[in-house]
Amino acid sequence: MFNTASSPTSSSSRASTGSPATVGDVISVMEAAYPPYLAESWDAVGLVCGDPTENVKHVAFALDCTDAVAERAIAENADMLIVHHPLLMRGVTTVAADTPKGRIVHRLIRHGVALFSAHTNADSARPGVNDCLAELLGVTPGEPLRPIEEALDKWGVTVPASDANSLKDAVFHAGAGTVGDYTEAAFEFDVTGQFRPTAAADPHIGSAGELERVEEIRVEFVAQRRVREKVRGALLKAHPYEEPAYDVVETHSGTADVGIGRVGELDTPMTLREFAERVSERLPHTVWGVRAAGDPESMIRRVAVSSGAGDSFLDKVAGMDVDCFVTSDLRHHPVDEHVRAGGCAVIDTAHWASEFPWCGQAADVVRRGMEERGHTVTTTVLDIQTDPWTIHSQGKN
CATH class of the missing domain: 3.40.1390.30 (NIF3 (NGG1p interacting factor 3)-like)
Known part of the structure; x- marks a missing residue:
């Protein structure tokens, strides 16, 4: 008998009234609980079909998006279906309506049901699929069992003292400067920079052809490697120079508590x-x-x-x-x-x-997340068994 108290096979609940939620709001809650960067490199997680701006009143949950699951989600008037196993992951080159997977995609789109998957990122997250399984047993x-190494970048950038605070604010907003329970962490010290602008340059400081020496500040900080391009973009946008001087060194802080x-x-x-x-x-x-x-x-x-x-x-x-x-x-x-x-x-x-018990956990995550944002949403765990095996015979003694 399945322990329904730990993870319901079929449940439905309504959050407190508030502004309408969108597909994007639900995605935001799911990705906060099950960060996409935790997914394996071969995996394909996230929104499969649907418009992030569309309103959501009812979210259904299942392990797999089979024809039966899609039909039940439609019958339940769900606006969004969240599953564990990605529908489109291996060797998909078409979603034509006369193919098994394409048939499902077309059916969902025609009925306004967005499809989202959280797979190996939900396996590694804490709490996630494996926490749910362990606690149930x-x-x-x-x-x-296999921790994920926390990959970090160590950044260094020189910037005029007058622009240092605005640059730090920009990179911190992009996700840099977090060390354990501390945020906005950085080192800085005074340096002297020099450069000679060419005739084609448009220097923030100095004149073309003239050697310029500038009192600057070197700022050093760390950031998770997964946000490298976001931090780089923020740095380049906030820095006053055409060609800012910065360096990035790959490092790590050991193993994380997720995996x-x-x-x-x-x-x-x-x-x-x-x-x-x-x-x-x-x-x-x-x-x-x-x-x-x-x-x-x-x-x-x-x-x-x-x-x-x-x-x-x-x-x-x-x-x-x-x-x-x-x-x-x-x-x-x-x-x-x-x-x-x-x-x-x-x-x-x-x-x-x-893995099915996780569906109840994910439904709770969305329900609580929507309540915290003041949205109204109904969550339902679909009680459809998608295990493919239908016969088990031990034969005669």
Whole structure:
């Protein structure tokens, strides 16, 4: 039985009255909770179809955008459908209405339903898909199984003293200068610059052909690498010179608290047999069910989870202090070799079952976010099972 208290299979709620929300408002809330920069490089997250300026009164949530899900969203009079798995990701060259994916896109557009996906960015975010899975199974969602390194740039720029404050304001507004719990962080010191403008130059200071020496300030700050071009644009716009002098050095601040998977303690130590039964009871029911590899009587105290397909982490968990790894879409040979090499126990769930509980979390994120902005919105988690497997036969004894 699926634990509806932790993540409802079908729920609907209305926020307090206020100004109409737009697709763009909902996107803003989703991207604040599940930042796009956390997505894997191969992923395709964000708005698939729809107009960001269109009003939204009703947002529906599902794991996949199948024909049945699209039809239900339309029937529920949803203005926006948010899913986990991107509809258009692999080898898409057409959305013609006579193709499976194109049929869905055309149907949604004709009925004014915007489509948005949050995939691996929602997997890595905190709280995200993996936190939801861990908590549902009674596992404290601790450190990520694969943390994302926090990539930083160290910037340095020289600027006339009279323009230093306005330049700092500009780059800080673009996202620079944040270090831990501190913002607008920078170093600065006095320097002397020199230059000789050519006849073609239009200098802010000095005259063509004349050597100019200027008392300036060098400002140094850090910024996340993902906002490099935004910071560069702000710097160039705010700097008074035609050709400002600046440098960027790549660095990093170690690993972040976000990333794929979670590792934590099980609330009550139990055998693998008991834990597999708990996983089966707490996740949504599927024909695929739940299967486990390892000694059924081994004790499980510390668990790693990775929602969706996670066999690429088998080598990693083999070298970790964990008693069990819970994931989906596992294959015969990798699991067999992992167990025979002395690796931890493994529990394999249906892909859909390990990720669907997130839909309830995402609905709560949008509902709260819209309330904070004074908007009126209804959220509904669609109770359509999109797991593709329909028959499971163990055969005769």
